[in-house]
Amino acid sequence: MxxxxxxxxxxxxxxxxSDHVTKNCIxxxxxxxxxxxxxxEVVDNGLNLILVPEDLGGVGxxxxxxxxxxxxxxRYQAPIPLAENIVAAFILSLGNISSPEGALLTLLExxxxxxxxxxxxxxxxxxxSSNSSHGVLLFEENNDLKVGLVELDKNNIEENNxxxxxxxxxxxxxxxxxxxxNIIDCDPELIHKIGxxxxxxxxxxxxxxxxxQSVRYANERIQFGRPIGKFQAIQQDLAVLSxxxxxxxxxxxxxxxxxxxxxxxxxxxxxKSRIDDAISIGxxxxxxxxxxxGFTYEHGLHFATRRLWSWRSEFGTGSEWxxxxxxxxxxxxAEKFWPSITSGNLDI
Amino acid sequence: MPIxxxxxxxxxxEEAEVLRIEVREFLSTALADVPKxxxxxxxxxxxxGFSRKVGERGWIGLSWPTEFGGAGRSAMERYVMLEExxxxxxxxxxxxxxxxxxxxxxxxxGTPEQQEKILPGILKGKxxxxxxxxxxxxxxxxxxxxxxxxxxxxKYIVNGxxxxxxxxxxxxxxxxxxxxxxEEDRHGGLSQFIVDLTLPGVxxxxxxxxxxxxxxxxxxxxxxxxxxxxxxxxxxxxxxQVTAELALERSGPERYxxxxxxxxxxxxxxxxxxxxxxxxxxxxxxxxxxxxxxxxVSVAGMLNDGDNPALEASVVKDLGAVFEQDLPNIANRLxxxxxxxxxxxxxxxxxxxxxxxxxxxxRGGTREILRGIIARGLGLx
Numbered sequence: 001m002x003x004x005x006x007x008x009x010x011x012x013x014x015x016x017x018s019d020h021v022t023k024n025c026i027x028x029x030x031x032x033x034x035x036x037x038x039x040x041e042v043v044d045n046g047l048n049l050i051l052v053p054e055d056l057g058g059v060g061x062x063x064x065x066x067x068x069x070x071x072x073x074x075r076y077q078a079p080i081p082l083a084e085n086i087v088a089a090f091i092l093s094l095g096n097i098s099s100p101e102g103a104l105l106t107l108l109e110x111x112x113x114x115x116x117x118x119x120x121x122x123x124x125x126x127x128x129s130s131n132s133s134h135g136v137l138l139f140e141e142n143n144d145l146k147v148g149l150v151e152l153d154k155n156n157i158e159e160n161n162x163x164x165x166x167x168x169x170x171x172x173x174x175x176x177x178x179x180x181x182n183i184i185d186c187d188p189e190l191i192h193k194i195g196x197x198x199x200x201x202x203x204x205x206x207x208x209x210x211x212x213q214s215v216r217y218a219n220e221r222i223q224f225g226r227p228i229g230k231f232q233a234i235q236q237d238l239a240v241l242s243x244x245x246x247x248x249x250x251x252x253x254x255x256x257x258x259x260x261x262x263x264x265x266x267x268x269x270x271x272k273s274r275i276d277d278a279i280s281i282g283x284x285x286x287x288x289x290x291x292x293x294g295f296t297y298e299h300g301l302h303f304a305t306r307r308l309w310s311w312r313s314e315f316g317t318g319s320e321w322x323x324x325x326x327x328x329x330x331x332x333x334a335e336k337f338w339p340s341i342t343s344g345n346l347d348i
Numbered sequence: 349m350p351i352x353x354x355x356x357x358x359x360x361x362e363e364a365e366v367l368r369i370e371v372r373e374f375l376s377t378a379l380a381d382v383p384k385x386x387x388x389x390x391x392x393x394x395x396x397g398f399s400r401k402v403g404e405r406g407w408i409g410l411s412w413p414t415e416f417g418g419a420g421r422s423a424m425e426r427y428v429m430l431e432e433x434x435x436x437x438x439x440x441x442x443x444x445x446x447x448x449x450x451x452x453x454x455x456x457x458g459t460p461e462q463q464e465k466i467l468p469g470i471l472k473g474k475x476x477x478x479x480x481x482x483x484x485x486x487x488x489x490x491x492x493x494x495x496x497x498x499x500x501x502x503k504y505i506v507n508g509x510x511x512x513x514x515x516x517x518x519x520x521x522x523x524x525x526x527x528x529x530x531e532e533d534r535h536g537g538l539s540q541f542i543v544d545l546t547l548p549g550v551x552x553x554x555x556x557x558x559x560x561x562x563x564x565x566x567x568x569x570x571x572x573x574x575x576x577x578x579x580x581x582x583x584x585x586x587x588x589q590v591t592a593e594l595a596l597e598r599s600g601p602e603r604y605x606x607x608x609x610x611x612x613x614x615x616x617x618x619x620x621x622x623x624x625x626x627x628x629x630x631x632x633x634x635x636x637x638x639x640x641x642x643x644x645v646s647v648a649g650m651l652n653d654g655d656n657p658a659l660e661a662s663v664v665k666d667l668g669a670v671f672e673q674d675l676p677n678i679a680n681r682l683x684x685x686x687x688x689x690x691x692x693x694x695x696x697x698x699x700x701x702x703x704x705x706x707x708x709x710x711r712g713g714t715r716e717i718l719r720g721i722i723a724r725g726l727g728l729x
Binding site: 212218229232234238239242244245251254257269277321326329330337338344 | 350351353355357368431435608611612613615616618619624626627628629630631632634635636637638639640641642643646660663666667716718719720722723726727728729
């Protein structure tokens with residue numbers, strides 16, 4: 001990855017999100033109004049195709065590049081499925097399938113099976129289900145693993161939201177013929193794992209946001225004749241928050257980095273587990289520093305904290321990923337504990 | 349206000365991974381006779397015979413320039429060597445300070461005469477250093493220190509007391525920070541010296557810690573005559589020299605691996621039990637450890653590149669100490685065994701680490717001081 005590409009991506013995302021992801025934009029989205037201008041800008045800049053190879057019309061970027069966009073979308077709480085579309089387009093590209101022009105993709109995680117070319121199965125709590133036109137899924141057909149693209153039918157969606165008021169409906173496919181499909185050579189758990197990677201990065205970004213908001217508020221809010229940030233009690237709390245923000249960012253980067261190296265399982269589990277702890281501590285501090293105003297709908301802090309409280313449960317909770325790490329570490333035995341950390345791989 | 353940290357990921361070069369294998373092979377035989385109690389103490393455990401062996405391998409001064417007798421290898425290679433030593437429980441305590449900071453300080457600020465006289469012994473694992481900073485009335489507030497070094501002819505006459513001096517009983521030298529003049533600015537007028545601890549007027553008294561170990565000392569100076577040739581760097585520049593030294597001290601693998609032995613013992617205990625809570629907790633701690641390591645390696649990379657990651661180093665040390673201190677409590681919660689110096693390995697490690705863990709957030713800058721530094725970085729002070 002060149003630093004130039006990263007800087008360019010970072011600048012583009014910052015500019016785009018700071019222009020378009022206003023408080024009003026997020027509030028409207030929570031009422032179910034689709035942020036058309038924002039999404040069109042994202043697509044016009046090709047951000048959703050960052051991981052698609054150039055020969056399939058994409059940007060051919062790395063996971064570290066994508067991580068920059070995941071993080072930025074979390075930092076701004078952009079109410080659009082940019083992360084999901086980046087990942088869905090990537091998974092399609094593994095099967096040599098291009099995303100259809102103008103499609104809004106989502107990820108269908110679940111056990112899908114195909115018989116006679118017709119796919120059936122259920123995917124619970126699908127991200128942005130009510131906004132999406134197409135779903136990307138992995139399914140089994142005659143013992144082959146395939147990637148498929150299906151058109152979504154509103155009648156097959158049982159709508160629901162997460163507590164951040166992002167659409168999370170259950171989608172049932174009943175003998176649906178995919179628009180396109182192909183045999184794919186990948187981990188059957190790929191959507192689950194990359195989903196965890198993507199959310200980890202977004203959470204790292206949202207944690208940066210709550211730190212920035214809290215520091216700004218502490219410098220502005222006057223009590224006892226001075227900004228509350230001048231009190232050591234507040235300073236110490238914000239320092240703690242910042243250490244967890246820093247750790248989350250590193251954990252997310254490490255997962256992206258290992259993804260680029262082709263050996264991400266351990267690092268993804270580490271990121272989702274570590275960031276879960278950061279949220280438990282960090283969201284609490286951010287709200288404590290903000291006092292009552294941060295507890296209102298009027299103030300924007302909750303756009304980040306409600307997302308953190310939702311996202312931490314998606315694509316495997318922190319505990320689930322911790323358990324996976326713990327089980328492997330214990331079955332490997334104490335002698336291999338340290339070597340697995342230095343190699344970044346639990347299957348040694 | 350943008351976030352003031354920049355932890356860019358750093359990868360170890362290939363030669364560091366080659367060195368890792370060499371160190372593991374060396375330790376597999378060199379540690380055979382080292383008792384568990386000593387291993388649990390990692391860099392507080394001292395064994396002069398072991399230090400000499402490390403010196404023979406050329407692993408002390410590994411990243412010092414070759415013109416000073418070092419191996420001239422990168423800071424990243426040194427990092428790998430250290431983390432392997434610490435996780436194996438190698439008793440590196442005797443040469444630790446000299447290798448980590450006294451040697452580099454003398455290379456950076458010392459005179460050729462000092463360098464010739466002292467560095468060879470450090471490299472052989474025979475010359476040991478302690479740090480003379482804290483005093484009875486100067487702990488976190490280091491600039492309040494009062495031990496005086498008054499110039500008289502070609503000597504300085506030193507009077508005062510240093511406290512909490514780790515390992516002084518086996519060291520030949522102390523790098524000491526003394527007050528050489530009274531200045532308006534309390535950070536001015538401080539100077540660093542190399543003090544030969546066998547000089548007349550130096551008294552080293554043990555202070556036994558709560559675990560019954562002789563680790564700390566009180567070092568009293570009564571009209572001690574220190575030659576002016578033992579001044580390190582410029583007179584009055586001590587504060588700047590010391591703060592540069594602290595960045596080296598705050599982010600290394602020793603700042604999160606102090607309780608590592610206990611974590612490994614926990615894995616052993618759980619391989620014989622069926623316990624879901626324990627399994628999840630081990631995974632969680634492994635995630636913390638892995639992340640801390642990436643952060644610490646990132647700081648090592650920045651130091652290697654000549655950057656000044658002082659803020660990032662404070663973040664690593666603060667998080668590292670929380671991690672190290674949590675482990676004995678977690679172990680206690682998960683396993684129904686009492687800390688016991690005569691029990692099984694787990695119980696021995698638990699006994700030692702439970703008792704010494706309060707020091708993890710005191711040594712090298714207290715938690716509150718570090719968080720104050722971070723808060724300043726955030727723009728709150």
